Amino acid sequence: MPNNQFKKGELYSFVTGKASTAIARRLQKKFNSAGLNLTIEQWSVLYHLWKKEGISQQELCNATFRDKPSITRLVDNLERLDLVKRVASENDRRINLIYLTRQAQKLQEQSMELAEETLNEALETVPADKVDVCKEVLQIVYDNLK
Amino acid sequence: MPNNQFKKGELYSFVTGKASTAIARRLQKKFNSAGLNLTIEQWSVLYHLWKKEGISQQELCNATFRDKPSITRLVDNLERLDLVKRVASENDRRINLIYLTRQAQKLQEQSMELAEETLNEALETVPADKVDVCKEVLQIVYDNLK
DNA sequence: TTTACTTAGTTGCACAAACAACTATATGCC
DNA sequence: GGCATATAGTTGTTTGTGCAACTAAGTAAA
DSSP, X not given: OTTOOOOHHHHHHHHHTHHHXXXXXXHHHHHHHTTOOOOHHHHHHHHHHHHXXXXXXXXXXXXXXXXXXXXXXXXXXXXHTTSEEEEEOSSOTTOEEEEEOHHHHHHHHHHHHHHHHHHHHHTTTOOHHXXXXXXXXXXXXXXXXX | OTTOOOOHHHHHHHHHTHHHHHHHHHXXXXXXXXXXXXXXXXXXXXXXXXXXXXXXXXXXXXXXXXXXXXXXXXXXXXXXXXXXXXXXXXXXXXXXXXXXXXXXXXXXXXXXXXXXXHHHHHXXXXXXXXXXXXXXXXXXXXXXXX
């Protein structure tokens, strides 16, 4: 009976991701208060583009763990907000390379600060070594299921 | 600098809840394969009703960490699937008490087994004491932000 | 080079979430 | 009793997700 230490109440939280839901909601509120007209999902796409832009939608799918239609629509909305641009690849005309606009570049610093602030609030009073264990477990869970 | 052990890449996973997304997706696939015509969100409502039925929609909001419109529509859909029934409270006519149908009672055992199975797959190779730490940290995060 | 297959992206549909605005009922205070 | 306020639930709108079906473009093999 491997790892069957889940009494009923605990099972629920794991499946529904109450903790990450709470984090995302708190961060969304911070975005709204700061006047950033940006959803968490849109931010998560920009997040990867800030690390490396000019990647394809398929690469964004892999990076953000979303399917292709989800990325199509997130890029649609980001394009409407004038935060990214689709540029057809010259080598392979099936591919859209996604680039940041200047406006999106300006959002990076502020939004990342709010994200770090949110995590600090979330992890207040949690000792660093326990945070490390938690990160490690969540990574394994992801690797086991992806 | 409290808990600022978040390098960029790790920040992302925490905010987006990649692990819990992976768990929910895996469980949804198991539901589908088993012919259970049920979303994870619907299951999460039934989950609380299996523990105690005849509670109000507001109590379901608190239990499932959702807002009132979300619960209204989940109950709408569960009612359409003939899994729950709204019964007006006699004491307070604003309140709907939610009861399970016989059909919903029959779903409990099978779906809970699939949920436990999913968690066992997720936590395969993770030592029990690390799982405990992880659960503890996620609970604190939730309490810090809710 | 024509046919089959694969890959990148889009569209349609059903379901869900968050917010604001709304209705109906209950409660508390004068 | 009558008015203000609070609570329970619903509805409308925008955004996002997952699946299936689709188009366009590239690849490989006969």
